[in-house]
Amino acid sequence: MVEALTEAGRYERALEWCQAGLDRITANDDSPQAAEYRHGLLIDRGFLRGELGIELDEDDLAAEAEANASFAQFREGLRDALSQGPSVDVPEDGEAFDGIVLRWVREDFTAVRARWLESTAHYGDDYDTYAERLQREARAYSEAGAARVRMVSATLAEFEAYTHRQGRDADAAETRRSFGEWYALTGHPERVLLWPPARNGPCWCDSGRKYKKCCGAPTKN
Known part of the structure; x- marks a missing residue:
C-alpha cells in the first residue's frame, strides 16, 4: 500500500501507512525478518518525510546511512566482479x-x-x-x-x-x-x-x- 500511494503521489497518506506499519512491528515483532522490514519502512519514511519537507529523525538518518553504505559496498563488489567477468x-x-x-x-x-x-x-x-x-x-x-x-x-x-x-x-x-x-x-x-x-x-x-x-x-x- 505504501508503494502504491507513493507512486500515486499521495505522500501524506503513504506516510500514515508507513508509520502505522512501523508502530505495529515495533510493538509486536522482534524477529530478524521484522527488523529487515522495519529497515525498509524507515527508508520509505525518510523519503516521504523529505518529499513533504518534514525533518528526519535519528532512526530515519541511521537507516539512510546504512542503506548508502550497503549500496556503496555492493557497487564496489560489482565493479570488481565485472572487471573479472x-x-x-x-x-x-x-x-x-x-x-x-x-x-x-x-x-x-x-x-x-x-x-x-x-x-x-x-x-x-x-x-x-x-x-x-x-x-x-x-x-x-x-x-x-x-x-x-x-x-x-x-x-x-x-x-x-x-x-x-x-x-x-x-x-x-x-x-x-x-x-x-x-x-x-x-x-x-x-x-x-x-x-x-x-x-x-x-x-x-x-x-x-x-x-x-x-x-x-x-x-x-
Whole structure:
C-alpha cells in the first residue's frame, strides 16, 4: 500500500501507512525478518518525510546511512566482479548481435549444479546468487552493444532432449551455449523474455516479486 500511494503521489497518506506499519512491528515483532522490514519502512519514511519537507529523525538518518553504505559496498563488489567477468561473446566484425542468457528454471537448480560440478562457481550456492550472476551477464551484453538481450528460461529435460536429437556432447559448455541460441528461436515464447523487463512487471527469475524489487533493485545493478 505504501508503494502504491507513493507512486500515486499521495505522500501524506503513504506516510500514515508507513508509520502505522512501523508502530505495529515495533510493538509486536522482534524477529530478524521484522527488523529487515522495519529497515525498509524507515527508508520509505525518510523519503516521504523529505518529499513533504518534514525533518528526519535519528532512526530515519541511521537507516539512510546504512542503506548508502550497503549500496556503496555492493557497487564496489560489482565493479570488481565485472572487471573479472562475466565474459560475453561479441562479434568482432561490429555486426549487430543479440545477447542470449540461458537460465535454468528454479525447480532444476539443484539438479543442474549436480549435473555440471565444474560449473559450481558459475552457478553459486543458491538460486539468488545464480540470478545475480545472470543479471550481471545480461547487463554485460547490454553494455557491449547488443541490439537486444533475451533471457531464455529452460529446463534440464529440454536440454537433454536437445542433445539427444542433435547428437551433441551434453557435458560441453559449447553445447549449453548452442542450446540457449536454439531455444531463443524455437522455445516457448513465454519463456524467452526481453531483458530488462518493465520495472513494475514480474521479475524474470520467477521469484514472484516485481523486477524493481528483485533483480532490478538498485543494490543489484
